[in-house]
Every structure is written in C-alpha cells, then in structure tokens.
Amino acid sequence: MNGKSTSSAPAVAFKRVIVASEGGAGLVPLTRFALRLAAPDAFVRLTEVVCNPAALCPRLLMSYPDWRExxxxxxxxxxxRLTLAARQAAAFVAKPETDLIDLAAMHWQATEALSRSAREWHADLIAVASHPRSHRWACRLNxxxxxxxxxxxxxxxxxxHVCTKDAGVTRVLVAVDRSPPSLTALHIAASVVPKGTVFRLVYVLDRPAWLGELLPRDRFGLDGEQTLRQARKLIRGTSKTVELAVVETETLSDDIASTVLHEAKRWQADLLVMSTSSKPKFVHPLPGHVVAQTLRDAECPVLVCPSTIEATANVAHHNQRPLQSASRGAVSASGVL
Structure with a gap:
C-alpha cells in the first residue's frame, strides 16, 4: 500500500468492502468515501435493507393482504434504488455487486442481518451510514x-457527513493507549489511508477530577509520552507526517470519548481511528464503552478496528482468498416468506 511499516504485522489492504446506508440514501457518496481506504482492485457490494412493513405500521399485522402489498x-x-446506485457507482468501481437483505424473510434485526451477510461474503471492511440515535428508524443500522x-x-x-460533501482523507486522528489493539488499529490506518495523509496520534490523560491533587499530572503524562513514542515507531518507516499529542480530561463531566471527539473537531480530522479495546475509566469499567460513546456522538467518519489480533489478522487472510460471488453485478434474490 502506501509505504512499509516497521511492525512485523502483515500489510493490510481492504479488498472486499460492503457498503450499506439507512434507507438506501447516500450509497454512492458513501461508496466513494469508503474506496479511499480500499485497494484499487477492491470488490464492492452495495447493500440495501428492506424493513418489515409491520415495523413501520403495526396495524398491518391485522391484514396479511395489506402487509403483503x-x-x-x-x-x-x-x-x-439499489440498481440505480450500482449504475452510478459503476463510474468509479468495476462491476459493483448488489445485495438485497429482506428482514421480513430473515426474522433478524438490520444490524445482525448486515453482520451475517458481511461474514458470509468474507468482507474485510463494512462501511455504513446511519442517522443519529434520536431518529427512530424502523430498521436502523446501529x-x-x-x-x-x-x-x-x-x-x-x-x-x-455523507449528504453534505464528497470528502477526502487528508487528516487522520488515531486514539492510542497502552493496549496492543490500539497499535494494531494504527497499523491498519497507516496501511490503508492515501499518500500524503497527516496523522495525529492522541493519548488521553484520563485523570479523575476527584483525585486531581493526589495523582500528579507528570506521572500520568509520562505514561502517555511513552505510549506515543512507541506508536510513532510503528509508522516511522512510512512517508506520512506524524503529530503527537497528550490531551487531558478537564472537568468532572469529561470522559475519554468526549475528549477525543473534541480534539478531532478542533484539529478538523477527516477520519477518526480507534480500536474496540479502549482503556476504561474507573466509573465505567466495561470495556468498549469509549468506542460506543464515540460512535454515538461523532461528527466525522470513524474507523473502528477489531479488539483482538486474531480478528484483525483475518483481514489480511481473507484478502488472499480467491472467492467467487453469485450475485456479482445483479440484485440478489430475497428470501421467501
């Protein structure tokens, strides 16, 4: 891809990309954006999710003919809509595949159905656009x-973000901590982003406000500086510009996610990269809460990488597998009721 990493991990290239958008709107610009991170010869599958009509109008359960219509x-x-999107996407991707997921036939939620479809197709990247949580979308892709x-x-x-502009990727903010998965996420980002991208590696100094004077900042800051130096070594062999920053939660209401999002907005990041394994706060001991809050409130695209090395290695493994798809260039048949 765009330079070699000093890490012993294999180079990553996204070659099988599934693209899905709530309501089917924005599939083409979303595909264009996702392909900025994909290999030039990547296969693309455009996915449309058909909601169960009863989820939109429960009264349809009382009349099967009306429900069927x-x-x-x-x-x-x-x-x-899917066929039209495929025609438009054909201008910048060769023979995009299409897939119609019928939730009424599968009896699954939209998110589960998309995840299963991606696994069966051996996708190595899922690109999804969704509305904020305040939107009560019947088949929301959470x-x-x-x-x-x-x-x-x-x-x-x-x-x-999808609807307003056809954005590029020139400024990437990566949130790192002491965990190996966060460094793996950095390795993936360094492998897939375009040349000339500027990286900003951020370590959040999460010092609880109620322990402010008892836990000196210098001791916490040293840990962050060591982590950032280690992260910088990971992409030292690339031609990318790298900035380092230790940022701190400032108030009692601040947390890691809000601090990362504030930094991404202040720095005007085009892409935020995280791992699903994030260092938890004392008041939120469940792993992964940082990523959940970030996805919930992010205003820019977010690339989330698997928390385990084994799951991440599957990306490189599937890239080398010759796979054939029966639905290439056509809309897949939906299930039968």
Missing part, C-alpha cells in the same frame, strides 16, 4: 451493535 412495494422500491457483532473493521460515516 406493502412488503412487495418496499421490495420493488429498494431494488430500483453502528455500536455492528461493531460488537462484526468480524472486521467498521467504517461508520454519520449520515449528515
């Missing part, structure tokens, strides 16, 4: 659930 209309609309279920990295792009 509504379901047929939704399938037709989704198929038409990025938090998708990250928890998926076997590969997930690129979450806020829907507002």
């Amino acid at each position: 509504a379901h047929r209309a939704m399938q037709h609309e989704a198929s038409t 990025p938090e659930e998708l990250v928890a279920m998926s076997h590969c990295p997930v690129l979450h792009v806020p829907f507002a």
